Amino acid sequence: MLAGTVHAAHPERSDRYVQIARKICTRTRVRMPRPLKRLFCRHCGSFLSPAGTRVRLREGVLTTTCLLCGEQMRRPYRSGND
Ligand SMILES: [Zn+2]
Numbered sequence: 001m002l003a004g005t006v007h008a009a010h011p012e013r014s015d016r017y018v019q020i021a022r023k024i025c026t027r028t029r030v031r032m033p034r035p036l037k038r039l040f041c042r043h044c045g046s047f048l049s050p051a052g053t054r055v056r057l058r059e060g061v062l063t064t065t066c067l068l069c070g071e072q073m074r075r076p077y078r079s080g081n082d
Pocket residue numbers: 041042043044045046066067068069070071
């Protein structure tokens with residue numbers, strides 16, 4: 001995973017990669033693959049690093065809070081899903 005790898009090595013660069021990836025996806029109308037999609041905030045588009053998010057698991061729903069814009073993203077969680 002490119003952005004993840006880059007983020008680990010160069011945290012300041014990953015936002016740039018996110019912008020590029022989003023631009024490409026918008027232009028080509030290719031949907032982001034799901035595993036890639038969940039790495040970015042749906043609302044502000046920033047890279048969701050473990051340090052930049054708060055993750056809660058409750059009643060089978062995984063709630064990820066983006067600490068940058070404060071928005072939440074929910075998805076059903078099943079063990080063995082990832
Ligand atoms: Zn956000």
